[in-house]
Amino acid sequence: MAYGDDLVALARKHIGEEYFFGARARFLDPDFKGPWDCAEFISWVVFRVSGEQVLLGCMPRDPSRGDAYTGFWVDDARKYGLIISLGTALKTAGALLLRGPTKKRIGHIAFSLGNGRNTVEAYDRKHGVIRGQANPQGRGWDYGVRVPDAKEWAALTGRASKPANWFFRATESAKPDPRVEVIQQALKKQGASVPRIDGRFTPALATTVANFQNGEDLVVDGMVGKQTLDALAIDWSARSAPSGIYNDKYGVYFDSLVPGGIFSHDPDDLKVKRSIRTNNPGALNFSTWQRSLPGYVGLTPPDNSPDKNRTTIYRTPEHGVAAWFVLLSEKYGFAASGRFSLEQLARKYAGRDAKPSAVNAYIKGWSEASGGRLNASSTFRVNNAGEMLDLGKAMFEHEIGKPSPLSDAQIIYGIEHQRNNSMPA
Numbered sequence: 001m002a003y004g005d006d007l008v009a010l011a012r013k014h015i016g017e018e019y020f021f022g023a024r025a026r027f028l029d030p031d032f033k034g035p036w037d038c039a040e041f042i043s044w045v046v047f048r049v050s051g052e053q054v055l056l057g058c059m060p061r062d063p064s065r066g067d068a069y070t071g072f073w074v075d076d077a078r079k080y081g082l083i084i085s086l087g088t089a090l091k092t093a094g095a096l097l098l099r100g101p102t103k104k105r106i107g108h109i110a111f112s113l114g115n116g117r118n119t120v121e122a123y124d125r126k127h128g129v130i131r132g133q134a135n136p137q138g139r140g141w142d143y144g145v146r147v148p149d150a151k152e153w154a155a156l157t158g159r160a161s162k163p164a165n166w167f168f169r170a171t172e173s174a175k176p177d178p179r180v181e182v183i184q185q186a187l188k189k190q191g192a193s194v195p196r197i198d199g200r201f202t203p204a205l206a207t208t209v210a211n212f213q214n215g216e217d218l219v220v221d222g223m224v225g226k227q228t229l230d231a232l233a234i235d236w237s238a239r240s241a242p243s244g245i246y247n248d249k250y251g252v253y254f255d256s257l258v259p260g261g262i263f264s265h266d267p268d269d270l271k272v273k274r275s276i277r278t279n280n281p282g283a284l285n286f287s288t289w290q291r292s293l294p295g296y297v298g299l300t301p302p303d304n305s306p307d308k309n310r311t312t313i314y315r316t317p318e319h320g321v322a323a324w325f326v327l328l329s330e331k332y333g334f335a336a337s338g339r340f341s342l343e344q345l346a347r348k349y350a351g352r353d354a355k356p357s358a359v360n361a362y363i364k365g366w367s368e369a370s371g372g373r374l375n376a377s378s379t380f381r382v383n384n385a386g387e388m389l390d391l392g393k394a395m396f397e398h399e400i401g402k403p404s405p406l407s408d409a410q411i412i413y414g415i416e417h418q419r420n421n422s423m424p425a
Contacts, residue, residue, distance in 0.1 A: 004094025053150035070107025089144020295319025321414025
């Protein structure tokens with residue numbers, strides 16, 4: 001039996017058991033029968049089926065005292081790249097349907113039976129654990145979540161907790177390096193004399209490091225390796241510094257904000273489609289408002305079009321997705337209207353004076369990229385991450401002529417963090 005089927009099978013065995021909002025499951029009890037909270041039910045089933053190896057949506061991540069919560073499920077889905085589209089989740093037995101909590105609503109989470117219609121979930125106090133209706137249009141699900149098995153979970157947590165073995169020393173060129181800025185800031189926090197936070201590992205900085213090492217009873221060599229990093233409380237795995245690939249020309253680390261996500265570190269590689277190589281999935285041509293967005297790097301050389309368009313370069317694909325979301329929600333005004341159609345979007349994309357044929361070309365292209373699921377009258381809500389994910393995937397695929405290599409988690413990350421004004425720099 002497949003892993004997802006095992007999850008569903010165990011969940012089904014508990015149909016009819018009691019629900020209590022805020023209940024705490026006993027994760028280490030294989031015979032626990034409730035009462036259940038919706039998130040506790042999901043986390044307990046995953047923990048049991050995975051052989052007590054996978055504990056998701058739960059903090060602390062300790063089965064003896066962990067507390068599951070839909071907000072923790074949102075965090076884990078983002079952190080470990082587990083987000084999938086609602087359509088995929090509905091067709092996948094054991095996948096999850098997730099609605100994150102907000103100030104105005106409580107969150108909820110349910111197992112998909114994989115038939116496109118039904119769930120198993122700890123529903124409410126009146127009904128308990130039920131075989132429910134997925135009803136993707138009416139229940140406000142944000143997106144789907146896939147559940148890793150024990151082997152994948154070990155790999156995911158191993159990657160997330162393993163710091164890079166970077167080693168720093170003074171060099172003649174002393175080119176700016178954003179990781180060195182982190183070291184300088186940490187030294188300054190420890191009371192060391194750091195005249196300038198400029199990312200340059202100069203001989204003067206090496207002297208400052210040596211003085212710090214002497215005070216910490218470390219080997220005094222003026223270089224920053226693991227022991228000195230530990231003494232400075234710098235943890236690269238916590239993303240206090242970039243983990244991607246440094247590009248000397250642009251002077252930045254290109255990266256992904258979702259662990260394991262794809263990204264480009266060479267915007268000038270003309271063998272790669274521009275929307276991919278620039279980390280700009282929508283291939284947005286430059287407009288001045290983009291300069292102020294987090295992750296903005298620069299511009300490509302002018303293309304061969306009559307307008308000599310220049311495409312914006314972003315540090316990560318997630319920043320590029322966020323820029324695309326700004327275009328639709330703010331610059332096109334769709335956030336104010338609340339809902340917009342594919343035809344309305346095509347008219348904006350084609351331009352004010354565009355001929356109907358140009359508008360129809362966009363509609364046709366996006367529709368074909370979606371496998372025919374979208375048409376001119378299809379509507380989308382800016383505040384619905386699942387709907388925006390489906391639209392983004394169609395638009396990005398149309399742009400490059402094949403399915404986008406970005407994961408659903410990367411697209412969702414850019415959408416949600418931009419909407420919440422929480423995109424990192």
